[in-house]
Amino acid sequence: xxxxxxxxxxxxxxxxxxxxxxxxxxxxxxxxxxxxxxxxxxxxxxxxxxxxxxxxxxxxxxxxxxxxxxxxxxxxxxxxxxxxxxxxxxxxxxxxxxxxxxxxxxxxxxxxxxxxxxxxxxxxxxxxx
Amino acid sequence: xxxxxxxxxxxxxxxxxxxxxxxxxxxxxxxxxxxxxxxxxxxxxxxxxxxxxxxxxxxxxxxxxxxxxxxxxxxxxxxxxxxxxxxxxxxxxxxxxxxxxxxxxxxxxxxxxxxxxxxxxxxxxxxxxxxxxxxxxxxxxxxxxxxxxxxxxxxxxxxxxxxxxxxxxxxxxxxxxxxxxxxxxxxxxxxxxxxxxxxxxxxxxxxxxxxxxxxxxxxxxxxxxxxxxxxxxxxxxxxx
Numbered sequence: 001x002x003x004x005x006x007x008x009x010x011x012x013x014x015x016x017x018x019x020x021x022x023x024x025x026x027x028x029x030x031x032x033x034x035x036x037x038x039x040x041x042x043x044x045x046x047x048x049x050x051x052x053x054x055x056x057x058x059x060x061x062x063x064x065x066x067x068x069x070x071x072x073x074x075x076x077x078x079x080x081x082x083x084x085x086x087x088x089x090x091x092x093x094x095x096x097x098x099x100x101x102x103x104x105x106x107x108x109x110x111x112x113x114x115x116x117x118x119x120x121x122x123x124x125x126x127x128x129x
Numbered sequence: 130x131x132x133x134x135x136x137x138x139x140x141x142x143x144x145x146x147x148x149x150x151x152x153x154x155x156x157x158x159x160x161x162x163x164x165x166x167x168x169x170x171x172x173x174x175x176x177x178x179x180x181x182x183x184x185x186x187x188x189x190x191x192x193x194x195x196x197x198x199x200x201x202x203x204x205x206x207x208x209x210x211x212x213x214x215x216x217x218x219x220x221x222x223x224x225x226x227x228x229x230x231x232x233x234x235x236x237x238x239x240x241x242x243x244x245x246x247x248x249x250x251x252x253x254x255x256x257x258x259x260x261x262x263x264x265x266x267x268x269x270x271x272x273x274x275x276x277x278x279x280x281x282x283x284x285x286x287x288x289x290x291x292x293x294x295x296x297x298x299x300x301x302x303x304x305x306x307x308x309x310x311x312x313x314x315x316x317x318x319x320x321x322x323x324x325x326x327x328x329x330x331x332x333x334x335x336x337x338x339x340x341x342x343x344x345x346x347x348x349x350x351x352x353x354x355x356x357x358x359x360x361x362x363x364x365x366x367x368x369x
Contacts, residue, residue, distance in 0.1 A: 027235035027357035031364060056363040065365035124364055125229045126268035129219060 030121040031055055033071065037116060039097070039104060047110045052093070054122055057101040066093050068128065071105050072121045093122065153197050216243050219272035223279045226251070227271035227356045227369070233260050235355035239277050239338060241284040243267075250286055254335035254342070257352045262331050264291055271356070273369040277348065282337040286330060294319030 032055045039049040052071070057063050073089045091107030105120075220226060222242045226249070228234055238251040238260050249267050253260035262284075294316030297305070302313060342348050358364065 027355050029229055029234050029356070029358060031358070057365065062363075062365045123229065124271060127217075127229070127271060128268075129217060 030072075030123050031057075031066070033103075033120045033122045035073070035111065035115050035118055035120055036102065038113075047113075048106060049094075050091075050105050050107065050111055051097050052103050052105050052120060052122070054101065054103065057103075059101050060096050060099050063096045063101045063103050066103060066122060067095065068126060069093050070123045070125060071107070072123065073107065073111055073115055073118070074121065075115070214247055216247065217267050217272065220249065220267055220270065221276065223276045225273050225275040225277060225352065226265075227273065228260075228265060228269070229271060230269045231265075233258075235357055236260050237273070237352050237354065237356060238265075239342075239352070241279070241282070241286075241334070244288050246288045248288075250284060252284075252331070252334055252338065253352065254338050255331055256335060256339070257342070257349055258355075262286060262327060262334065264288070271369055275348075275351070277338065277345070278341045279338075280341060282334060282341070284330075284334050290326075290330075293323065296320075 033052040034055075036051045036053050038045040038047050039051055040046060054063070054066060057066065069092065071091045071093060073091070075087055075089075077085055077087055079085075089107050089109055089111060091105045091111075093103045093105045095104050096102070097104045220240055220243075222240055224240050225237050226240055228236050228238060228251075236253070236258050238253055238258070241250045241252060241262075244250055244264060246264075247267070248264040249270065250262065251260065251265050252262050255261045295312055296316055297309065297313050302309070305313070339349075342352065
């Protein structure tokens with residue numbers, strides 16, 4: 001049994017802060033990222049690509065560590081059973097954006113506009129090398 | 130195919146005809162007007178010096194077309210099979226890695242070996258941090274520079290060890306066919322047997338591994354602690 005749960009369940013349980021079976025406090029293995037905006041020009045935006053500002057990442061070289069890393073947008077819904085109430089949209093960081101460490105990410109389905117300004121989770125996987 | 134076939138030697142006197150002879154892939158053995166009804170025993174070879182290299186001759190008696198050039202040697206290309214991956218260079222048997230995903234995220238575990246499927250076989254050891262023998266995708270693991278000696282540790286476990294029995298949900302078993310019930314029962318029996326086997330293999334592997342761990346100061350405590358990011362740690366600046 002490969003030790004990796006399906007992403008949706010993993011994300012849901014992470015965000016619900018359920019004390020996992022066994023001892024140990026909650027661990028954070030993801031980097032906070034602000035969803036700044038969709039990639040855009042002055043008058044038009046491309047909702048396929050999101051601009052993220054990762055916490056503590058201030059230049060292009062630092063941002064390159066996060067290329068390919070998976071990003072999760074987690075949101076709550078009213079409907080569904082308790083364990084299904086947290087939902088995720090997964091994406092990946094594709095490239096840098098500018099010189100100050102912002103990155104572009106693309107998601108399986110485009111993020112909703114209400115996510116702008118919210119915190120996304122940039123996971124530390126997949127690890128390279 | 131007109132450009133590939135040259136009719137006869139007779140017209141080879143013009144420059145254009147000579148070039149046509151050189152470039153022709155197929156050449157007539159004898160000119161058409163000289164070909165007898167029965168055909169000669171061997172085709173005429175007087176033209177074979179034209180262009181230099183002798184051209185191949187047909188073995189049959191008919192003056193028919195034959196390829197002008199030598200046969201190209203058939204080179205068997207290596208088939209385009211993907212090569213087996215060598216895996217991550219920073220993760221070696223004995224190294225300590227941090228699990229990034231799953232139930233045991235944050236746990237520091239020992240890599241025992243790389244399985245044929247490409248996954249890593251890891252163990253906590255179980256008594257140290259609760260991680261039993263399991264497979265992990267190497268991309269979902271943080272490699273560290275710490276490693277544990279694997280002297281005396283033998284893990285005769287491969288991918289087939291982790292093949293689980295078939296499980297059915299309660300709904301699927303409602304009004305199930307006899308075949309399905311049989312498969313479910315087999316799966317359950319397999320599961321029980323597997324858990325017992327896991328326990329014995331786990332014990333044998335961990336006992337040897339723990340002996341090695343205890344020799345290193347603080348290593349047991351290190352393996353028992355989970356890794357986490359704090360507000361001041363930046364993963365891109367960390368060196369593991």
